[in-house]
Amino acid sequence: MAKNGSGKSQATKIAGRSGVAAAKVKPARLKSAAIIRAGSRAQAVSITPGAAKRLVSEKAERFTESVIREMTRQAQLHGAMNLAQGFPDFSAPAELKRAAQQAIENDVNQYAITWGAKNLRQAIARQATTWQGMEVDPEKNITVCCGSTEAMIASLLAVTNPGDEIVCFEPYYENYGPDAILSGARPRFVSLRPPANGTGEWTFDEGELRRAFNRHTKAVIVNTPNNPTGKVFTRAELQLIAELCQQHNALAITDEIYEHIIYDGAEHISMARLDGMSERTITINGISKTYSVTGWRVGWAIAPALLSNAIRKVHDFLTVGAPAPLQEAAAVGLSLPQTYYVELAQGYRRRRDRLHAALTEAGFKAYMPRGAYYMMTDIRSFGFADDVSFTRHLVKEIGIAAVPGSSFYSQSGQGSQQVRFAFCKKDATLEEAARRLLRIGKKRN
Numbered sequence: 001m002a003k004n005g006s007g008k009s010q011a012t013k014i015a016g017r018s019g020v021a022a023a024k025v026k027p028a029r030l031k032s033a034a035i036i037r038a039g040s041r042a043q044a045v046s047i048t049p050g051a052a053k054r055l056v057s058e059k060a061e062r063f064t065e066s067v068i069r070e071m072t073r074q075a076q077l078h079g080a081m082n083l084a085q086g087f088p089d090f091s092a093p094a095e096l097k098r099a100a101q102q103a104i105e106n107d108v109n110q111y112a113i114t115w116g117a118k119n120l121r122q123a124i125a126r127q128a129t130t131w132q133g134m135e136v137d138p139e140k141n142i143t144v145c146c147g148s149t150e151a152m153i154a155s156l157l158a159v160t161n162p163g164d165e166i167v168c169f170e171p172y173y174e175n176y177g178p179d180a181i182l183s184g185a186r187p188r189f190v191s192l193r194p195p196a197n198g199t200g201e202w203t204f205d206e207g208e209l210r211r212a213f214n215r216h217t218k219a220v221i222v223n224t225p226n227n228p229t230g231k232v233f234t235r236a237e238l239q240l241i242a243e244l245c246q247q248h249n250a251l252a253i254t255d256e257i258y259e260h261i262i263y264d265g266a267e268h269i270s271m272a273r274l275d276g277m278s279e280r281t282i283t284i285n286g287i288s289k290t291y292s293v294t295g296w297r298v299g300w301a302i303a304p305a306l307l308s309n310a311i312r313k314v315h316d317f318l319t320v321g322a323p324a325p326l327q328e329a330a331a332v333g334l335s336l337p338q339t340y341y342v343e344l345a346q347g348y349r350r351r352r353d354r355l356h357a358a359l360t361e362a363g364f365k366a367y368m369p370r371g372a373y374y375m376m377t378d379i380r381s382f383g384f385a386d387d388v389s390f391t392r393h394l395v396k397e398i399g400i401a402a403v404p405g406s407s408f409y410s411q412s413g414q415g416s417q418q419v420r421f422a423f424c425k426k427d428a429t430l431e432e433a434a435r436r437l438l439r440i441g442k443k444r445n
């Protein structure tokens with residue numbers, strides 16, 4: 001992981017409230033990388049740091065590579081278990097795999113309609129109605145993208161102008177920071193505070209949220225169920241956000257990728273369902289998490305026609321389209337029976353409880369999530385200087401990769417005693433992790 005001057009993590013740090021970018025990436029590698037082959041002899045060409053700097057955009061310099069994906073590489077380097085990145089280590093549903101194979105067998109090899117294969121859009125619209133009571137026209141309101149990741153950046157590029165502000169709850173899924181920078185918008189963060197005793201909800205201050213909205217606000221990003229906190233936003237909280245969007249003529253861009261992974265009777269409510277919000281909400285979702293196929297890269301944005309038209313244009317020029325055969329398989333996934341979703345949530349609840357018990361036994365304060373498949377923890381009891389030295393110890397000495405909490409915050413110092421674990425793993429993986437975690441406890445004593 002790259003380091004800044006203080007030796008702290010190069011977590012994805014971005015412009016905070018001050019609007020001052022934390023430019024921390026130096027294009028140093030370019031200096032020695034340029035090699036020209038002349039005949040059989042390699043000739044090294046040196047580019048001065050000043051010249052090299054000009055070759056990299058200011059935007060790209062304002063954020064670092066993904067800490068989460070870097071932790072996956074660390075796990076591979078040290079042969080550690082990967083509880084860092086949120087991808088399952090178990091199989092995807094057989095029906096989806098068969099459908100993907102069949103689609104390739106049937107020569108579904110060429111570009112699909114750029115905004116998505118018709119049958120997939122129909123399946124998405126049907127499910128949005130079944131699960132959330134939303135009225136969605138598959139011809140006008142849906143753009144299928146390369147994962148919800150592309151749906152988010154395409155949406156932001158489609159709606160923001162320089163100087164616009166995006167309200168974002170913090171800690172946040174690390175992509176949103178660079179997404180805001182790439183789209184030329186300024187993020188404004190509103191704190192989510194952990195429950196004092198570890199079992200309640202993460203909450204935000206109403207006054208702080210109200211103050212974050214102003215005449216520059218273009219949109220608020222709401223990720224529910226939430227990564228990394230596991231918070232499921234309540235109806236009252238969503239109603240407050242909706243009221244502010246309407247007051248300030250702002251959009252809500254909701255990331256609902258963990259829609260079906262909820263626990264303890266929590267209810268997932270789509271913002272678009274609330275009064276007056278369907279015309280100002282972009283609902284983002286995808287198949288990665290619900291069907292355990294994070295590598296397939298199929299997601300979508302549901303939006304009113306005006307916004308969909310803009311998103312479709314951006315999407316077309318970004319990627320043209322999502323993988324055609326996998327769109328066919330996604331349509332099959334969206335047609336699985338209700339029992340699939342019940343079992344999905346039950347399986348994750350079992351994994352959540354197992355990891356929570358293991359982390360608690362090992363000496364962590366683990367915040368119990370109500371949704372998604374991550375567990376934020378407080379590591380103060382271990383006496384490490386910060387989250388980065390702790391996760392380094394964890395990956396090298398204990399054999400477990402986790403994500404430093406600071407990577408979910410905009411300012412350095414924040415989250416420095418927090419670490420996130422993913423539990424989208426087989427029972428056997430979690431059992432082995434539980435055994436290894438106990439070794440930190442022994443080391444500490």
Ligand SMILES: Cc1ncc(COP(=O)(O)O)c(C=O)c1O
Binds near residue numbers: 146226285288297299
């Ligand atoms: C909140 C959130 N949104 C989006 C994504 C990425 O989704 P996709 O695979 O559809 O791009 C993730 C993956 O971890 C996530 O946690």
